[in-house]
Amino acid sequence: MANKFSARSEKNLEKVHPYLEEICRELLKYQDASVVYGARTIEQQTDLVAKGLSQTMNSMHLIQYDGFAHAVDMCPYPIDWNDTKRFYWMAGMMKVIAKDLLPEGWYLRWGGNWDRDEDLDDQTFMDLAHFEIRVRSN
Numbered sequence: 001m002a003n004k005f006s007a008r009s010e011k012n013l014e015k016v017h018p019y020l021e022e023i024c025r026e027l028l029k030y031q032d033a034s035v036v037y038g039a040r041t042i043e044q045q046t047d048l049v050a051k052g053l054s055q056t057m058n059s060m061h062l063i064q065y066d067g068f069a070h071a072v073d074m075c076p077y078p079i080d081w082n083d084t085k086r087f088y089w090m091a092g093m094m095k096v097i098a099k100d101l102l103p104e105g106w107y108l109r110w111g112g113n114w115d116r117d118e119d120l121d122d123q124t125f126m127d128l129a130h131f132e133i134r135v136r137s138n
Helices: 007-013 018-027 042-050 084-101
Strands: 033-037 071-076 106-110 130-135
Touching: 007 033, 018 033, 018 071, 018 084, 018 130, 071 084, 084 106, 084 130
Parallel strands: none
Antiparallel strands: 033 071, 071 130, 106 130
């Protein structure tokens, strides 16, 4: 039986950029997952920053210039926040999928490797569920 997103995950994908939505849907071919957050309101983001669950008010979860959120928080399903190996595996899959699907000039950034240097031990804020798409600024 093929994996599919729950009604909650589908709702959380509303207002997410189509490129990122496509990456998330492609992942389901390899692993079941839940979309915990997609687009956020300013109020939601303010609350998450106050709780220490987000580090910035300049979040890619907020609606961007093109009318879409450029970030999702996605977890392997069933969700076990302590099973970090599953998050790392999923991140690897997301990176491969993004490389295949994103157009030239776009890339996927993951909350377990913010600086994209592949050193996973130099992060000051680990957000293993966070994935965002960005345009390279050369």
